[in-house]
Amino acid sequence: MSSQDPGAGIVIPGVRLEGVIGRGGMGVVYRAYQERLDRWIAVKVISPDIADDPSFRARFEQESRLAAAIEHPSILPVYDSGEVDGRLYIAMRLIEGSDLRTAIARGGALEPARAARIVAQVASALDAAHARGLVHRDVKPANVLLARPGEPGEHAYLSDFGLTKRMASAGHSRPSRRSRRSSYERLPHGAARARQPEHRRLSRHTRSASVETPPAPRRPSSTASWGRAAMPA
Numbered sequence: 266m267s268s269q270d271p272g273a274g275i276v277i278p279g280v281r282l283e284g285v286i287g288r289g290g291m292g293v294v295y296r297a298y299q300e301r302l303d304r305w306i307a308v309k310v311i312s313p314d315i316a317d318d319p320s321f322r323a324r325f326e327q328e329s330r331l332a333a334a335i336e337h338p339s340i341l342p343v344y345d346s347g348e349v350d351g352r353l354y355i356a357m358r359l360i361e362g363s364d365l366r367t368a369i370a371r372g373g374a375l376e377p378a379r380a381a382r383i384v385a386q387v388a389s390a391l392d393a394a395h396a397r398g399l400v401h402r403d404v405k406p407a408n409v410l411l412a413r414p415g416e417p418g419e420h421a422y423l424s425d426f427g428l429t430k431r432m433a434s435a436g437h438s439r440p441s442r443r444s445r446r447s448s449y450e451r452l453p454h455g456a457a458r459a460r461q462p463e464h465r466r467l468s469r470h471t472r473s474a475s476v477e478t479p480p481a482p483r484r485p486s487s488t489a490s491w492g493r494a495a496m497p498a
Contacts, residue, residue, distance in 0.1 A: 269293075272310035275349055280356065282308060289407065291315060291425070296359065299344075306344060307360070311353040325353055332426040337393035339386040341410060341424040360422060363414045366406035372415075379419070383409065386421040394426070401426055 272282055272295055279301050287294035292311040299306050315321055329346035345356040365383065369375065375383070387409055394401055403425055410422040 271312050271316075271352060272308070272354075275310060275352055275354070277308065277347075277349055277354060277356075280306070280308060297356070299356070305359045307357045309355050309357070311355075313352070316351075316353045322353070328426070329355055331397075331399060335394055335397060335399070335426070337390055339390040339421055339423055340393060340426070341422040343426075357424070358422075360410040360412050362410065362412045364407050365409040365411060365421070368411060368414055369406060379415075382419070383411070383421045387423050390423040399426070 270285075271292055275282070277297075279299060281298045281300065282295040283298060284296050285293055286296045286307065290312075292309050292315070294307055294309045297306050297308040298304075311325075316325075326346070329343060333343040333346075341360070342358045343355060344358070347354060374380075387404070391401060391404070401423065404423070408423060408425045410424050412420045412422065
């Protein structure tokens with residue numbers, strides 16, 4: 266097993282991994298077949314250098330359960346999570362399409378109406394999470410999946426709740442006090458939205474359909490910045 270292919274040789278009961286469909290800082294996503302339910306799903310296997318961190322492992326089960334409890338049309342459904350031979354995995358709905366980062370890289374800035382629809386769907390997903398007292402701390406284009414990208418009926422899903430890299434590991438700098446918090450932060454009812462300026466900025470961009478674009482070399486680093494990146498100058 267390696268960090269490049271953490272799912273090599275893993276046997277998840279009732280699931281057959283078929284091939285890699287994505288890679289990221291947290292791990293590798295595989296196209297998989299769930300035999301008992303006769304359906305295709307996506308399975309993310311967490312990289313061992315992250316999964317081996319005790320604090321991450323302690324949070325993983327709780328945060329996966331919280332993610333699975335959120336019901337919203339723009340939040341990627343979580344089907345299952347667990348551990349096999351010391352390796353952590355999470356099973357999710359398979360979206361046949363693309364992600365927002367890829368869509369922007371391939372086609373450039375989105376036309377305003379399309380960008381506004383996508384941002385509005387993600388804002389609605391954040392509303393639902395915040396209503397549960399949960400905060401997504403890694404909103405970025407790569408975590409916005411698009412079903413039927415560029416076609417009528419295009420739909421955005423916010424993914425990777427609870428799978429934000431938060432710990433210092435080999436080759437990584439020490440995280441800040443804020444980043445050491447759980448990817449999910451339990452807050453009193455109604456407090457989450459009030460404490461999230463990125464959510465307020467996202468809502469403002471949704472309402473105004475802002476067409477501001479940040480300088481090309483900068484990587485979107487917040488909800489507001491990726492919202493601007495999606496819209497043309």
